[in-house]
Amino acid sequence: xxxDVTVDCVGLYCPMPIVNTARKxxxxxxxxVLEVVADDEGIKQDMPNWANMTGHEFLGIEEIDGKLHVFVxxxxxxxx
Amino acid sequence: xPEKEKITLILFSGEMDKALAAFNIAIGGASSGMDVTIFFTxxxxxxxxxxxxxxxxxxxxxxxxxxxxxxxAGRLPLSQFHMLGMGKWxxxxxxxxxxxxxxxxxxxxxxxxxxxxxxxxxxxxxxGIGKDAFIPGVDSYAGVATYLAxxxxxxxxxxx
Numbered sequence: 262x263x264x265d266v267t268v269d270c271v272g273l274y275c276p277m278p279i280v281n282t283a284r285k286x287x288x289x290x291x292x293x294v295l296e297v298v299a300d301d302e303g304i305k306q307d308m309p310n311w312a313n314m315t316g317h318e319f320l321g322i323e324e325i326d327g328k329l330h331v332f333v334x335x336x337x338x339x340x341x
Numbered sequence: 342x343p344e345k346e347k348i349t350l351i352l353f354s355g356e357m358d359k360a361l362a363a364f365n366i367a368i369g370g371a372s373s374g375m376d377v378t379i380f381f382t383x384x385x386x387x388x389x390x391x392x393x394x395x396x397x398x399x400x401x402x403x404x405x406x407x408x409x410x411x412x413x414a415g416r417l418p419l420s421q422f423h424m425l426g427m428g429k430w431x432x433x434x435x436x437x438x439x440x441x442x443x444x445x446x447x448x449x450x451x452x453x454x455x456x457x458x459x460x461x462x463x464x465x466x467x468x469g470i471g472k473d474a475f476i477p478g479v480d481s482y483a484g485v486a487t488y489l490a491x492x493x494x495x496x497x498x499x500x501x
Contacts, residue, residue, distance in 0.1 A: 272440050273440055275365065276365050276368050276369040277440070277442070283454075284372075311373055314373045314375075315373055315374045341374040
Protein backbone atom coordinates (compact mmCIF):
# COMPACT_ATOMS: atom_id res chain seq x y z
CA UNK A 262 0.00 0.00 0.00
CA UNK A 263 1.23 3.50 -0.76
CA UNK A 264 1.32 6.14 1.93
CA ASP A 265 1.76 9.90 1.85
CA VAL A 266 3.42 10.11 5.25
CA THR A 267 5.26 7.54 7.37
CA VAL A 268 5.84 7.52 11.10
CA ASP A 269 8.42 5.17 12.60
CA CYS A 270 7.32 3.60 15.90
CA VAL A 271 9.68 0.62 15.87
CA GLY A 272 10.82 -0.18 19.38
CA LEU A 273 8.00 1.79 20.97
CA TYR A 274 5.26 0.39 23.16
CA CYS A 275 1.76 1.50 24.06
CA PRO A 276 0.78 4.33 24.31
CA MET A 277 3.59 5.87 22.25
CA PRO A 278 2.60 4.56 18.76
CA ILE A 279 -0.89 5.99 19.30
CA VAL A 280 0.52 9.29 20.56
CA ASN A 281 2.86 9.58 17.58
CA THR A 282 0.10 8.60 15.15
CA ALA A 283 -2.21 11.27 16.56
CA ARG A 284 0.55 13.87 16.42
CA LYS A 285 1.40 13.05 12.82
CA UNK A 286 -2.14 12.81 11.50
CA UNK A 287 -2.92 16.27 12.88
CA UNK A 288 -0.38 17.74 10.45
CA UNK A 289 -1.87 15.91 7.46
CA UNK A 290 -4.70 16.77 5.09
CA UNK A 291 -7.88 14.70 4.94
CA UNK A 292 -7.68 11.95 2.36
CA UNK A 293 -3.95 11.44 2.88
CA VAL A 294 -2.71 8.04 4.02
CA LEU A 295 -0.44 7.58 7.03
CA GLU A 296 1.78 4.55 7.40
CA VAL A 297 2.76 3.59 10.94
CA VAL A 298 5.67 1.18 11.18
CA ALA A 299 5.78 -0.68 14.48
CA ASP A 300 6.86 -3.93 16.05
CA ASP A 301 4.63 -4.04 19.12
CA GLU A 302 1.97 -6.64 18.47
CA GLY A 303 -0.61 -4.60 20.39
CA ILE A 304 -0.93 -2.19 17.49
CA LYS A 305 -2.82 -4.83 15.47
CA GLN A 306 -5.86 -4.27 17.65
CA ASP A 307 -5.06 -0.80 18.92
CA MET A 308 -4.98 0.93 15.57
CA PRO A 309 -8.42 -0.23 14.32
CA ASN A 310 -9.85 0.73 17.72
CA TRP A 311 -8.11 4.09 17.66
CA ALA A 312 -9.43 4.74 14.15
CA ASN A 313 -12.90 3.76 15.28
CA MET A 314 -12.76 6.19 18.21
CA THR A 315 -11.27 9.08 16.30
CA GLY A 316 -13.18 8.69 13.04
CA HIS A 317 -10.19 8.01 10.78
CA GLU A 318 -10.30 5.17 8.29
CA PHE A 319 -8.30 2.06 9.12
CA LEU A 320 -7.05 0.59 5.85
CA GLY A 321 -5.14 -2.49 6.95
CA ILE A 322 -1.89 -4.00 8.14
CA GLU A 323 0.97 -5.49 6.15
CA GLU A 324 3.57 -7.62 7.86
CA ILE A 325 6.98 -7.18 6.23
CA ASP A 326 10.18 -8.65 7.68
CA GLY A 327 8.69 -8.95 11.15
CA LYS A 328 7.54 -5.34 11.19
CA LEU A 329 3.95 -4.19 11.12
CA HIS A 330 3.02 -1.55 8.56
CA VAL A 331 -0.31 -0.05 9.54
CA PHE A 332 -2.24 2.21 7.16
CA VAL A 333 -4.75 4.85 8.17
CA UNK A 334 -6.52 7.41 5.99
CA UNK A 335 -7.19 10.79 7.53
CA UNK A 336 -10.89 11.59 7.54
CA UNK A 337 -12.63 14.92 7.58
CA UNK A 338 -14.40 15.79 10.80
CA UNK A 339 -12.49 13.37 12.99
CA UNK A 340 -11.83 14.17 16.65
CA UNK A 341 -8.04 14.07 16.35
CA UNK B 342 -17.32 17.45 14.40
CA PRO B 343 -18.51 14.83 16.93
CA GLU B 344 -18.69 15.88 20.56
CA LYS B 345 -15.61 15.06 22.60
CA GLU B 346 -15.86 12.26 25.13
CA LYS B 347 -14.44 12.69 28.59
CA ILE B 348 -12.21 10.64 30.86
CA THR B 349 -11.76 11.37 34.55
CA LEU B 350 -9.01 9.73 36.53
CA ILE B 351 -8.40 9.94 40.25
CA LEU B 352 -4.77 9.37 41.06
CA PHE B 353 -4.79 8.55 44.76
CA SER B 354 -1.55 6.55 44.78
CA GLY B 355 1.92 8.00 44.90
CA GLU B 356 3.76 5.06 43.40
CA MET B 357 5.62 5.02 40.12
CA ASP B 358 3.95 1.96 38.60
CA LYS B 359 0.47 3.26 39.33
CA ALA B 360 1.36 6.70 38.00
CA LEU B 361 2.63 5.04 34.79
CA ALA B 362 -0.71 3.27 34.39
CA ALA B 363 -2.66 6.49 34.99
CA PHE B 364 -0.61 8.52 32.52
CA ASN B 365 -0.69 5.74 29.95
CA ILE B 366 -4.50 5.92 29.96
CA ALA B 367 -4.54 9.72 30.10
CA ILE B 368 -2.17 10.09 27.14
CA GLY B 369 -3.91 7.35 25.17
CA GLY B 370 -7.25 9.07 25.75
CA ALA B 371 -5.96 12.49 24.81
CA SER B 372 -4.44 11.00 21.64
CA SER B 373 -7.81 9.48 20.81
CA GLY B 374 -9.52 12.83 20.88
CA MET B 375 -10.90 12.70 24.42
CA ASP B 376 -10.86 15.37 27.11
CA VAL B 377 -8.90 14.00 30.03
CA THR B 378 -8.84 15.25 33.62
CA ILE B 379 -6.66 13.83 36.37
CA PHE B 380 -7.51 14.55 40.00
CA PHE B 381 -4.48 14.21 42.19
CA THR B 382 -5.37 13.45 45.77
CA UNK B 383 -3.67 12.12 48.91
CA UNK B 384 -0.44 10.27 47.99
CA UNK B 385 -1.15 11.05 44.35
CA UNK B 386 -0.10 14.64 45.07
CA UNK B 387 3.47 13.32 45.28
CA UNK B 388 3.39 12.73 41.52
CA UNK B 389 2.98 16.45 40.76
CA UNK B 390 5.36 17.76 43.41
CA UNK B 391 8.62 19.31 42.28
CA UNK B 392 11.70 17.13 42.69
CA UNK B 393 12.98 19.40 45.42
CA UNK B 394 13.72 19.32 49.13
CA UNK B 395 11.01 18.75 51.71
CA UNK B 396 8.17 21.24 51.95
CA UNK B 397 8.16 23.59 54.93
CA UNK B 398 4.77 23.86 56.54
CA UNK B 399 3.07 24.63 59.85
CA UNK B 400 3.58 22.29 62.78
CA UNK B 401 6.00 19.56 63.74
CA UNK B 402 3.85 16.71 62.46
CA UNK B 403 3.33 18.23 59.01
CA UNK B 404 7.01 19.00 58.70
CA UNK B 405 7.83 15.45 59.73
CA UNK B 406 5.37 14.05 57.19
CA UNK B 407 6.72 16.26 54.43
CA UNK B 408 10.27 15.36 55.36
CA UNK B 409 9.51 11.66 54.99
CA UNK B 410 7.07 12.07 52.11
CA UNK B 411 8.95 14.38 49.78
CA UNK B 412 7.47 13.19 46.51
CA UNK B 413 8.34 14.41 43.04
CA ALA B 414 7.89 12.41 39.82
CA GLY B 415 11.49 11.23 39.95
CA ARG B 416 11.28 9.98 43.51
CA LEU B 417 8.20 7.76 43.47
CA PRO B 418 8.70 4.24 44.84
CA LEU B 419 7.37 1.05 43.27
CA SER B 420 4.21 -0.40 44.82
CA GLN B 421 5.88 -3.82 44.87
CA PHE B 422 9.50 -4.96 44.90
CA HIS B 423 10.77 -1.48 45.63
CA MET B 424 13.49 -3.05 47.82
CA LEU B 425 14.94 0.25 49.09
CA GLY B 426 15.16 1.54 45.56
CA MET B 427 16.91 -1.45 44.01
CA GLY B 428 13.71 -2.78 42.49
CA LYS B 429 12.88 0.63 41.12
CA TRP B 430 16.35 1.00 39.67
CA UNK B 431 15.87 -2.30 37.85
CA UNK B 432 12.40 -1.33 36.67
CA UNK B 433 13.75 1.93 35.25
CA UNK B 434 16.39 -0.06 33.37
CA UNK B 435 13.71 -2.36 31.94
CA UNK B 436 11.65 0.64 30.91
CA UNK B 437 14.62 2.21 29.21
CA UNK B 438 15.19 -1.08 27.42
CA UNK B 439 11.84 -0.75 25.64
CA UNK B 440 12.07 3.06 25.27
CA UNK B 441 9.24 3.54 27.73
CA UNK B 442 9.10 7.10 29.09
CA UNK B 443 9.53 7.87 32.78
CA UNK B 444 6.82 9.60 34.80
CA UNK B 445 8.22 13.12 34.34
CA UNK B 446 8.30 12.65 30.55
CA UNK B 447 4.74 11.30 30.61
CA UNK B 448 3.64 14.35 32.58
CA UNK B 449 5.17 16.56 29.92
CA UNK B 450 3.47 14.64 27.10
CA UNK B 451 0.15 14.73 28.96
CA UNK B 452 0.40 18.51 29.31
CA UNK B 453 1.30 18.89 25.62
CA UNK B 454 -1.84 16.93 24.75
CA UNK B 455 -4.00 19.13 26.96
CA UNK B 456 -4.62 16.78 29.90
CA UNK B 457 -6.06 18.80 32.78
CA UNK B 458 -4.47 18.45 36.22
CA UNK B 459 -6.49 19.23 39.35
CA UNK B 460 -5.00 19.05 42.84
CA UNK B 461 -7.18 18.21 45.84
CA UNK B 462 -7.21 21.09 48.30
CA UNK B 463 -8.32 18.96 51.25
CA UNK B 464 -5.24 16.76 51.02
CA UNK B 465 -3.10 19.84 50.51
CA UNK B 466 -4.52 21.45 53.66
CA UNK B 467 -4.22 18.33 55.76
CA UNK B 468 -0.66 17.61 54.70
CA GLY B 469 0.38 21.25 54.73
CA ILE B 470 1.29 21.42 51.05
CA GLY B 471 1.14 24.83 49.34
CA LYS B 472 0.62 25.51 45.64
CA ASP B 473 4.30 26.37 45.24
CA ALA B 474 5.20 22.75 46.01
CA PHE B 475 3.80 21.67 42.66
CA ILE B 476 5.08 21.67 39.09
CA PRO B 477 3.64 24.42 36.84
CA GLY B 478 1.31 21.99 35.00
CA VAL B 479 -1.41 22.05 37.66
CA ASP B 480 -4.46 23.76 36.16
CA SER B 481 -6.63 24.19 39.23
CA TYR B 482 -7.15 23.40 42.89
CA ALA B 483 -10.51 22.04 43.96
CA GLY B 484 -12.57 19.51 45.89
CA VAL B 485 -15.13 16.78 45.49
CA ALA B 486 -17.85 18.85 43.80
CA THR B 487 -15.50 19.72 40.96
CA TYR B 488 -14.51 16.09 40.62
CA LEU B 489 -18.16 14.98 40.60
CA ALA B 490 -19.13 17.63 38.08
CA UNK B 491 -16.43 16.32 35.73
CA UNK B 492 -17.01 12.65 36.52
CA UNK B 493 -20.75 12.68 35.83
CA UNK B 494 -20.05 13.87 32.30
CA UNK B 495 -17.34 11.25 31.76
CA UNK B 496 -17.89 7.83 30.24
CA UNK B 497 -14.67 6.58 31.76
CA UNK B 498 -13.90 7.04 35.45
CA UNK B 499 -11.01 5.35 37.18
CA UNK B 500 -9.62 5.41 40.70
CA UNK B 501 -5.94 4.54 40.68
